[in-house]
Amino acid sequence: MSSKLISLAEAVRRFSWDGMQYASGAALPVGSDAIIFGRELLRQRRRDLHAIFHCNSQQLNLLAAAGAVTKAECGFSALEVFGFANGLRRAVESGQLALEDYSNLAMPLRFLGGALNWPFVPATVNIGSDMQYRSAFAPDDYPNKTKIPSVVDPFSGREIGAFSPLKPDVAAIHVTLADATGNSILLGTEWSRVELSRAAKKVVIIADAIVDPGCIRQFPNLVRIPDLIVEAVVYWPFAAWPQSSPGMYDVDEGHMKFMNKALATEQGTADYIRDFVAPFDDIDSYLDMIGRENIATLSQSSTSFLLDPYRKWILSPEQIAEHAAELAA
Amino acid sequence: MSASLDYTRQEIMAIATGREIRDGELAIFGVGLSMLAGYFAHANHAPNLRSMTEGGVYGATPVGGLPWGIECNRISSNATCFSSALDALGFLVASGRCDVGVIGAAQVDKFGNVNTTGIWDGEIGEKFRPPKTRLPGAGGANDIACGAKRFIIMVTHEPKRFAEKVTYISSPGYLEGGDARSRHGFVGGGPSAIITTLGVLRPEAGTNEFVLDGWFTFSSPEEIKANTGWDLRTSPRAKVIAEPTREELANLRKVDQTGALRK
Numbered sequence: 001m002s003s004k005l006i007s008l009a010e011a012v013r014r015f016s017w018d019g020m021q022y023a024s025g026a027a028l029p030v031g032s033d034a035i036i037f038g039r040e041l042l043r044q045r046r047r048d049l050h051a052i053f054h055c056n057s058q059q060l061n062l063l064a065a066a067g068a069v070t071k072a073e074c075g076f077s078a079l080e081v082f083g084f085a086n087g088l089r090r091a092v093e094s095g096q097l098a099l100e101d102y103s104n105l106a107m108p109l110r111f112l113g114g115a116l117n118w119p120f121v122p123a124t125v126n127i128g129s130d131m132q133y134r135s136a137f138a139p140d141d142y143p144n145k146t147k148i149p150s151v152v153d154p155f156s157g158r159e160i161g162a163f164s165p166l167k168p169d170v171a172a173i174h175v176t177l178a179d180a181t182g183n184s185i186l187l188g189t190e191w192s193r194v195e196l197s198r199a200a201k202k203v204v205i206i207a208d209a210i211v212d213p214g215c216i217r218q219f220p221n222l223v224r225i226p227d228l229i230v231e232a233v234v235y236w237p238f239a240a241w242p243q244s245s246p247g248m249y250d251v252d253e254g255h256m257k258f259m260n261k262a263l264a265t266e267q268g269t270a271d272y273i274r275d276f277v278a279p280f281d282d283i284d285s286y287l288d289m290i291g292r293e294n295i296a297t298l299s300q301s302s303t304s305f306l307l308d309p310y311r312k313w314i315l316s317p318e319q320i321a322e323h324a325a326e327l328a329a
Numbered sequence: 330m331s332a333s334l335d336y337t338r339q340e341i342m343a344i345a346t347g348r349e350i351r352d353g354e355l356a357i358f359g360v361g362l363s364m365l366a367g368y369f370a371h372a373n374h375a376p377n378l379r380s381m382t383e384g385g386v387y388g389a390t391p392v393g394g395l396p397w398g399i400e401c402n403r404i405s406s407n408a409t410c411f412s413s414a415l416d417a418l419g420f421l422v423a424s425g426r427c428d429v430g431v432i433g434a435a436q437v438d439k440f441g442n443v444n445t446t447g448i449w450d451g452e453i454g455e456k457f458r459p460p461k462t463r464l465p466g467a468g469g470a471n472d473i474a475c476g477a478k479r480f481i482i483m484v485t486h487e488p489k490r491f492a493e494k495v496t497y498i499s500s501p502g503y504l505e506g507g508d509a510r511s512r513h514g515f516v517g518g519g520p521s522a523i524i525t526t527l528g529v530l531r532p533e534a535g536t537n538e539f540v541l542d543g544w545f546t547f548s549s550p551e552e553i554k555a556n557t558g559w560d561l562r563t564s565p566r567a568k569v570i571a572e573p574t575r576e577e578l579a580n581l582r583k584v585d586q587t588g589a590l591r592k
Contacts, residue, residue, distance in 0.1 A: 028399055081396070105423060189399070189411045189413060244401060301402050
């Protein structure tokens with residue numbers, strides 16, 4: 001298979017458009033997420049996105065704060081111990097963004113339904129609560145009968161719910177390690193990246209590091225996203241910053257708080273975009289923007305040992321360029 | 330505060346929650362204070378507790394203080410399994426295997442229904458409208474409330490948080506009370522306790538209305554009733570709750586290294 005390595009700018013140009021259903025993974029509020037893809041979505045001025053995020057992350061927080069999202073579906077919409085997501089909150093409270101609520105199990109179940117091409121997924125959670133009776137997408141319909149409609153279990157005769165399956169147009173999925181064709185190894189919890197990768201119509205892998213194919217052949221059991229379903233691979237170190245990537249870098253506590261505070265206001269968001277979305281031209285200037293000392297500190301993670309078995313296969317930027325050229329030839 | 334021991338209301342809330350968790354149980358904790366309560370139980374009296382997070386991180390204990398999130402380095406550096414949300418909340422909770430869960434609440438009502446979705450000015454009304462203040466949403470709490478054999482609600486005791494009826498049910502308690510849960514066939518049994526910064530409430534047999542079961546030494550039934558938004562009845566068994574022991578406090582503070590509960 002030939003190399004699928006492309007630049008971040010090209011990935012966003014080719015795989016995003018206004019009004020699309022855009023999914024990101026893992027999207028744990030503090031962990032691995034393809035946040036760099038969201039920064040580039042703003043740089044290319046994408047609008048009217050329908051965001052499918054298992055959980056809010058700083059990416060959705062930023063996209064919502066910037067007014068790029070009109071609809072979102074989420075299982076959890078804050079930033080865990082960092083508190084409420086101020087940008088998303090502002091967009092929801094002002095009515096600019098309709099946020100459809102589900103739970104953290106409902107979202108992967110809906111991905112699973114999309115992946116298997118099921119007509120619906122039996123729902124034994126979210127029923128009997130206002131997540132079933134209230135819909136931000138159909139606000140006039142109460143009690144709502146179309147979001148999680150009631151169905152009868154044909155075996156027991158008992159009334160349960162039906163979840164609608166999800167098949168997002170594109171999923172940008174953050175992984176720790178990928179080879180140039182898209183075989184991916186995820187350190188840390190999968191969260192729902194496996195189901196999402198099979199549910200999405202197109203998958204773009206955003207990898208913190210690119211490995212030699214020998215790594216993939218050594219650990220095929222650990223490849224949770226195979227190249228068979230991957231359209232493109234973007235190499236981008238610190239792609240989840242300021243969130244964490246287990247084995248690679250810790251959560252940047254200072255920037256998490258700074259960013260969330262900035263996104264609380266329109267002016268703060270404009271300043272944040274000026275200072276942390278617009279300025280970089282390539283990976284080097286992106287890492288400069290984060291700060292080289294900060295990078296060194298964040299890389300000294302208590303989880304670093306998780307990366308040890310894979311280190312010898314990690315390619316340098318020069319090797320990645322050569323490798324891509326070889327595969328292309 | 331105690332004359333002999335110095336501790337905060339958040340700390341006794343965490344300890345009282347931890348006391349609800351028994352050795353050997355399969356338990357799930359959300360991020361934040363409920364996680365500290367769960368890992369306190371593990372450190373204090375439940376060494377064989379089988380703990381998991383909804384993010385699919387199993388077997389781990391926090392390192393360096395309260396984790397910022399489920400995938401934070403503070404909870405990912407000594408795990409024995411990295412799995413997934415479908416595994417944790419689905420295979421291990423929705424299946425009916427999970428013994429106990431701990432969840433938080435912005436608002437709770439007399440039947441133990443929990444709102445973590447938003448604060449509206451008054452009732453929502455027929456037409457759904459954005460909340461005045463948007464809250465974090467259900468997360469895994471709805472799944473725990475539907476699927477865990479029992480769950481414990483941890484919440485700061487203030488009148489605005491203790492409502493006759495929550496504005497929005499994010500996670501189901503006993504719904505309208507009695508056996509209302511059976512209408513939906515939930516595999517989980519419902520909330521077994523509401524542990525607060527002032528005391529403990531438990532569901533009354535039959536009605537499943539929460540009644541006062543105990544108060545802390547610095548609190549009183551009168552103070553708890555004054556801070557509860559419904560006409561709280563007192564269980565005939567209600568009594569003062571034992572103060573934390575020195576050992577309990579030491580074990581809690583080992584888990585809460587950064588002092589999140591002392592702020």
